[in-house]
Amino acid sequence: MSVARATAFASLAAVRSALADRTAFWLQAGGMVVNNGFWLVLWFLFFTGFRQVGGWRLVDMARLIGVVYLLFGLSTVFLGGYRDLAAAILRGDIDSLLTQPGPVLPRLLSRESMPSAWGDIFAGLVVLTFSAKLSLAGAAGAAAAVAIGASVWLSTAVIFGSLAFWIADARSLARDLMDFTLMVSMYPASIYQGWTKILIFTVLPAGFIAVAPVELVRDPSAGALALAAGAGVVFPIVATVVFGAGLQRYRRGAAPAG
Amino acid sequence: MKPAVTVQDLRKTYRQPRRRTGALGGLQGLFQPDYTELAAVAGVSFNIRAGERVAIIGPNGAGKSTTLKMLSGVLEPSGGEAQVLGFTPWRERRALAYRIGVVFGQRSQLWPELPARDSFALLRRIYDQPAEAFARRLGELAERFGVAGLLDQPPGRMSLGQRMRCEIVASLLHAPALLFLDEPTIGLDVTAKAAIRDFIREQSAREGQTVVLTSHDARDIELVCERVIVINAGRIVLDEATEGLRRRFLARKLVTVRSAAPVLEVEMAGVTRRPSEPHTTVLEVDTARARVEAVVAAALAHGGIDDVSVEDPPMEEVVHEIYAALAD
Amino acid sequence: MRSTPPSLTKAARLWVREALADLRAAAGAFRLGLTGAFAAWPALAGRVAFYAVCLMVLGAFWGKVGASRLPGTLATRLPPGGLGPYVGVTEWIIISAVSVQLRFEDEVRSGALEARLLRPRSWALLLIAEAAGGSAARMIAIAPAGFVLLVMTGLLPGPQALVRTALLAVGGAALTLLVYALVGLSAFWVRRVLPAMLIAQKLMFLLGGLFAPISLYRGWLHVLAFASPFAAQLGFPGQAILSMSWGGFAHALAAQAAWVTALAVMVALAARAGVAKTLREGV
Numbered sequence: 001m002s003v004a005r006a007t008a009f010a011s012l013a014a015v016r017s018a019l020a021d022r023t024a025f026w027l028q029a030g031g032m033v034v035n036n037g038f039w040l041v042l043w044f045l046f047f048t049g050f051r052q053v054g055g056w057r058l059v060d061m062a063r064l065i066g067v068v069y070l071l072f073g074l075s076t077v078f079l080g081g082y083r084d085l086a087a088a089i090l091r092g093d094i095d096s097l098l099t100q101p102g103p104v105l106p107r108l109l110s111r112e113s114m115p116s117a118w119g120d121i122f123a124g125l126v127v128l129t130f131s132a133k134l135s136l137a138g139a140a141g142a143a144a145a146v147a148i149g150a151s152v153w154l155s156t157a158v159i160f161g162s163l164a165f166w167i168a169d170a171r172s173l174a175r176d177l178m179d180f181t182l183m184v185s186m187y188p189a190s191i192y193q194g195w196t197k198i199l200i201f202t203v204l205p206a207g208f209i210a211v212a213p214v215e216l217v218r219d220p221s222a223g224a225l226a227l228a229a230g231a232g233v234v235f236p237i238v239a240t241v242v243f244g245a246g247l248q249r250y251r252r253g254a255a256p257a258g
Numbered sequence: 259m260k261p262a263v264t265v266q267d268l269r270k271t272y273r274q275p276r277r278r279t280g281a282l283g284g285l286q287g288l289f290q291p292d293y294t295e296l297a298a299v300a301g302v303s304f305n306i307r308a309g310e311r312v313a314i315i316g317p318n319g320a321g322k323s324t325t326l327k328m329l330s331g332v333l334e335p336s337g338g339e340a341q342v343l344g345f346t347p348w349r350e351r352r353a354l355a356y357r358i359g360v361v362f363g364q365r366s367q368l369w370p371e372l373p374a375r376d377s378f379a380l381l382r383r384i385y386d387q388p389a390e391a392f393a394r395r396l397g398e399l400a401e402r403f404g405v406a407g408l409l410d411q412p413p414g415r416m417s418l419g420q421r422m423r424c425e426i427v428a429s430l431l432h433a434p435a436l437l438f439l440d441e442p443t444i445g446l447d448v449t450a451k452a453a454i455r456d457f458i459r460e461q462s463a464r465e466g467q468t469v470v471l472t473s474h475d476a477r478d479i480e481l482v483c484e485r486v487i488v489i490n491a492g493r494i495v496l497d498e499a500t501e502g503l504r505r506r507f508l509a510r511k512l513v514t515v516r517s518a519a520p521v522l523e524v525e526m527a528g529v530t531r532r533p534s535e536p537h538t539t540v541l542e543v544d545t546a547r548a549r550v551e552a553v554v555a556a557a558l559a560h561g562g563i564d565d566v567s568v569e570d571p572p573m574e575e576v577v578h579e580i581y582a583a584l585a586d
Numbered sequence: 587m588r589s590t591p592p593s594l595t596k597a598a599r600l601w602v603r604e605a606l607a608d609l610r611a612a613a614g615a616f617r618l619g620l621t622g623a624f625a626a627w628p629a630l631a632g633r634v635a636f637y638a639v640c641l642m643v644l645g646a647f648w649g650k651v652g653a654s655r656l657p658g659t660l661a662t663r664l665p666p667g668g669l670g671p672y673v674g675v676t677e678w679i680i681i682s683a684v685s686v687q688l689r690f691e692d693e694v695r696s697g698a699l700e701a702r703l704l705r706p707r708s709w710a711l712l713l714i715a716e717a718a719g720g721s722a723a724r725m726i727a728i729a730p731a732g733f734v735l736l737v738m739t740g741l742l743p744g745p746q747a748l749v750r751t752a753l754l755a756v757g758g759a760a761l762t763l764l765v766y767a768l769v770g771l772s773a774f775w776v777r778r779v780l781p782a783m784l785i786a787q788k789l790m791f792l793l794g795g796l797f798a799p800i801s802l803y804r805g806w807l808h809v810l811a812f813a814s815p816f817a818a819q820l821g822f823p824g825q826a827i828l829s830m831s832w833g834g835f836a837h838a839l840a841a842q843a844a845w846v847t848a849l850a851v852m853v854a855l856a857a858r859a860g861v862a863k864t865l866r867e868g869v
Binding site: 356379386 | 625
């Protein structure tokens, strides 16, 4: 439990320092709200013109977007260190963390917080409240989807970032893979078939970040819950194992020099 | 002979918005900015003969790089006149650019990822040089600066010394009559510094280039330049031959001895002790009156010596002393 | 000729000489950008992969939208093969564009600009030319991927449409770089170019029709999109692969030429004003 407490403490410290410059905070968070608002308007216009995509309507899209904004915002505000994990590894930032007691990964994740991500949290809450037409059970489903999605998203980002233990110029690769994953998770799940479906459930696991968790809101069933919850447990385990293996390699001095 | 550079009462004043405190002050500042004037260069005058090698030195913020910028045409003065190779730099920047070469020690003009040859090829087009004459000149310069074997390597993979030699070659390709060098040896090791100094001196002697150099390293100035202009607080405080400067201010070495004994007594003519920590003795040697070897030998004779180093006094100190001497 | 004062002809000759030298230097910078981009081939390969993933997703998206032609919706107005090829062209242009605005921002903010001003050529021209070389390399690298996708989906248009598309895509790429350059030059006045870039991206998306043809728009948005440079930048080249007459092609080409000229003048004026500011105030 002390690890969780230390992580929470570090995370809140990072959040406070991100909020310290009030002007910058409002500018960045507000800018992100405007940015997200633009996409929402675009999707609104799209569904006004086309009504549906493979059975997905505006309300389904609102649920998906709301959940993804919220899980991304929460991850990035409270555990924002995942965003440039590869750079932290390549720069040797973990050297000083290795000299401290306790696991390295939670410290790496909790030491940064992005002010702009508050804009994502806000936009996500607004969308879920006003356009997602959630019942009370639906709201509970959405909360579960956000928790599971955030867990898979953070795990995925850790796995991509850990590539830096093996590949010297992994920084842009990790960032590109994260961007791809986020991009493909922001489209109606109904469009993925055949090998695009394979892609989003393997290399770019958008399927486990957005598609499967959002099913808990759209069409809850025991199967959907099992799939989503399973992913929410398995991904963090895989990420921890991969990061741990990389750290072993780093300690042996075999990691690539940035 | 016509001077290469003439400068008459050159001035540059920057206006800086004054920051107000508090939210209201910040808002007020947006609509009614309040400026403070800062005279970076407060009226300097000098001439430089064609073929002369001159160092412009001074502490950080003294106005030397502002002066250099105005002379190379990338900054308009607030007042005064200057002629460089017959051009008014800030009015005829493009025309002047064909006649001057510039090296910034901290800024590369070569593409780090591409073979040096490719960067040179682009510079040929930028300076509008005929292909044949250019190839001949590149061959000559590459030979002279010892980079002939490096042309197919990207500068990003060269040592700093090799890269700096390529930078100097790049600035000489269009056969400029005047070379501006801004900290050309910064960050280099002792051998690489010595090589760069030799190259610059020989190059200027061979082709008669005028050289204007700034540096923090007193050795650059001593070994490359015949004349030194010292600038402080935007004004020229000294303008004389390096020889005279050497006699008065640079003819000193600092010998630092670390010993087991807390204090080391070295009594010699021309040697003064500077205040220092225990077990460390700093001796200032006037090289006109005492030989450094003799001082070191005298120190070693005490026995129990851990370390001895011989250094030039730092440039900041020299400039400070010059300034102090002039203020008297 | 006799009646012209000799000093005037001399000035004109000098001007022509300088202009030609500018063009030669720009050509050199273009070649440097091109070879540099091919030399960094892993990044180029990554970009091709990114293009392929984008198109797979967007192709699937528009394929699904077109699959059920719900009466009373815009879906009935979609082309028979869907919008995959259209998005393939607009993304080809956007993903190939070098982020030259970041170079401008970096040079202005770091002061590297000053060293560039010591050269007898236009700094902005050389930066844009180098970026154009890089963009050309990316377009060349991505083109086969797009071609393969067209063949695989059975949506390959005739050779005439391909030629029209390629020509308009070159114009679109030029417009993209000019827009980015204008965004980059804002660094002289606002230091950070990100806000301007975000606005430009939204405009390209909405008015350029990055993901959906502006021909589907109605009312004032339709008018606005067609009157903006963004239609010439993305919408027209995308439309060319779906269906376009030679007359439409001529119109699109003329619109591109007009906008390239207008934006180039704006870039030149902004660069000149920015450089003048730097010469006056330093960096």
